[in-house]
Amino acid sequence: MNYTSSTFFLFFIAVFTLYYVARNKNTQVFILIGSSLFFYAYESPQLLLVFLSSWLVTSSTAFAVRSSTLHNRKKWYASGGVAANLALLAFFKYKFLFLEPAHFNPAGHSDVGTWLILAPLPIGISFYTFHGISLLVDTFRKSAATGESRSMPHFFANTLLYLVFFPQLVAGPIIKAKEFYPQVKAKKMAEIDFNSVFKTLITGYFLKTVIADNLSEQTFWIAYPYFQWKSPMDLIVLLYGYSFQIFADFAGYSLIAIGLAQLLGYKLPDNFNFPYLSSSLAEFWRKWHISLSSFLRDYLYIPLGGNKKGELRTYVNLLIVMFLGGLWHGAAWSFAIWGLWHGIGLALERPLSQSKLFLSRHILIVAIRIIAVFTFVTLGWLLFKLQNFSEAWLYLTKLFHNEQPGVSKGALLLIAIYGFPVVAYHLLNLLRDRLGTTLKQVLYGVMLFLILTNPGPAKSFIYFQF
Template identity: 35%
Template sequence: MIFSSATFLVFFTIVFALFWGLRSHRARIWLLLVASQVFYGWWDYRFLALMWFAIATCHFAGRLIDRNVAPKAVTTVAVVLMLGVLAVFKYFNFFTDSLVGLATSVGIVVSRPTLEILLPVGISFFTFQALSYVLDVRKGSVQAERSIVNTGLYISFFPQLVAGPIVRASDFLPQLREPKVFNGEQFLVGMKLFLVGFIYKSVFSDSISPFVDQVYGDLDAFDAHSKVMATVGFYGQIYFDFAGYSMMGIGVARMLGFELMRNFAYPYISTSITEFWRRWHISLSTWLRDYLYIPLGGNRDGELKRQRNLMITMLLGGLWHGASWNFVLWGALHGMALSIHKAWAGATKNIRRPVVVAAIWGLAAWGLTQLFVLLTWVPFRAQDFAGTLDVLGAFIGRDDGGTRASIPYIAVLLPLFVDTALVGISSARFRLAGRLPALGPVTAALALGGVAAVALAGMPLAVKNFIYFQF
């Protein structure tokens, strides 16, 4: 069930009406739990059993840890089980193919297992939430939940279930214990977020997608210029697709009285790769920091170990995105860039530059950062290493022939200008938004309705899946 589809709008209208129509807080929790199962089971009901395995594992592990029943062993077993679920369902074919390829390269003939496994939608997101719950209970930062209904809703809450943001138990579980009171202002905030996300996905991302898919689907057929522009297109497509999903999910949750963390903060205005990761997929970057980078040692024990910890974190972060060496390469490149930037920042932190020089330096830093992000989206989007090298070759002027694609320049370039140059810079740098006059509820509702009408008129007819559904 896709947020931008008519099916979801009907589904959410029913859930919204029933939720606020019920007087009992507990009945509302049960309603959201059932609705979340319907939402996830819409793709394939068979995977509900897998999700409930994760829910039961983390719930009963938390209860045992809370009772001090072999907490270290219970935590270890729960983590192994959750990582085992990921290993089997997401990485089994990747690992077996890699081992078979390695054996073949040294002259050993190995038969590949014939096990075919479907990838459950959103498995990386709900397993990470289950893991963080167990680890937080073990650290004592959150109290074990007594009700498996609450634990089940924490893991399966439908606004963020399939593609995040990744929710922390310490943020979400307290909200489940508080009875909700309808707030018209919060409803309008949620509606605004949903509509902006809807525009990002259905108007911007889905307009760019056909061109990007056409070129990357058959790289040999197109010339270098088409490959470069398709990469620029993907640079915008993935942002508007994923940020759009996050905003829609946050908006849906807000309309139901729940607050989820912000997942994007205009990453394409970043002037360093470190800043980029503070603004891009915030829930994942903070999760990796708190549950992987810091436990590995973080910034402790010297510079070399810090760089090691950073590289391990980004390699695993790349692999989290998908079972492919291209994603490992993407993570490695970002890990190296983060290491280089942190070393550079440490060496130049005491340098004072005149205003004009600082402005030019900042502009150059922005350009270099965004060029790096653009180029590293190539292995993220390409099908394999050969495709990655082909597209990167196009950026340095190599052209193996092929036809010129019909490039929708406005669709590719205008959305990035609108979001990053106008909205992002004004709100993040100059905070102009705070000076705008507040709108009354009626005016705001009419304005949101007008935005919705424009968005519906501009969206393509075909409803496309979100990119991060595959992760």
């Protein structure tokens, strides 16, 4: 169910109405769980079994960690739960990195094993398994405020809500267990900041429907084999267009998820902080997909030793984290290479971070660094669009050795038109304290008008595939 579809709007209106008619906390939790399970099972009911299996394993092991008084037993329960979540993710997401699907013929085999092998990727599995890991680790560290009740049914219900909460189920933002559980309480409509919700949702839907969906009509030509007949200038323009598109698509989704959660009384973490203004790769990763960066830092980079075990170990840790972070995005080696692209960039940048070039606040130097980082990041997005590495390599080859002349003026104009709001969105943030209330209201009015009059063809969110 796409968050931009009329079906979803009707679904959300029904849930919102029932949710606030019921003022009792337990009833509200029940409504959220039921509606979230319906949302999850809407397109692929059979994959609900995969999610429920993950929930049962996570809840059981987390409750055992919570209830046990022996440290070693807590450790075994937590380790087992984390391993089970990772195994589930690995089986459903990465099996075809090592298995050839053509070897499994569904016509000749109707057994459960064949169905499991050929089953489509469960939506949101990357996100709800990470939520499960967060719960287990935080519970083991005694940093998860999961409530005082020792009741197993109560704990299982809260955990089910944490894992299946539909505004962020499919593509985040990732919220840590210790940040979510304290929010599970009775909600009142009077507590909603409708002004904040309006601004968040308008911005999110504008970025997604007006910018990302319209840009997708142009960046389609990056796909193989179409790019082979484009000029080098066209290829450059298309790649920058995709950079604008993927930001608008994912930042737009994150804002929509945050706004919907606010309407239901829950606060999700910010996921983007104007990342294309970053003047270093380290800054970019503090501002892009913040919830994932925070998760990888807290649950992988720091446990590996972070930067506390010498320079060489720090570089190794960076490469490991970025490699695994890249592979988390999808079952293709191109994602792992994309992660290494950023890992190597971070490693090369690290010894320069205290140089005059990086410390200079001169506006021209900062602008050059921002453009360099944006270009580096944009080149990396090619591996997102072309997930077959040989196709991505061919694209780069054509970029430098293609004899096609000129540039498509129509495509250039449309990418400039729909890319400009992304640039303006970032630049206006620098001037946010100088913008008057009237001008801000006009801008939100213009965005709302364009949402209603100029949406692009409805496309699924790019991060839904992960």
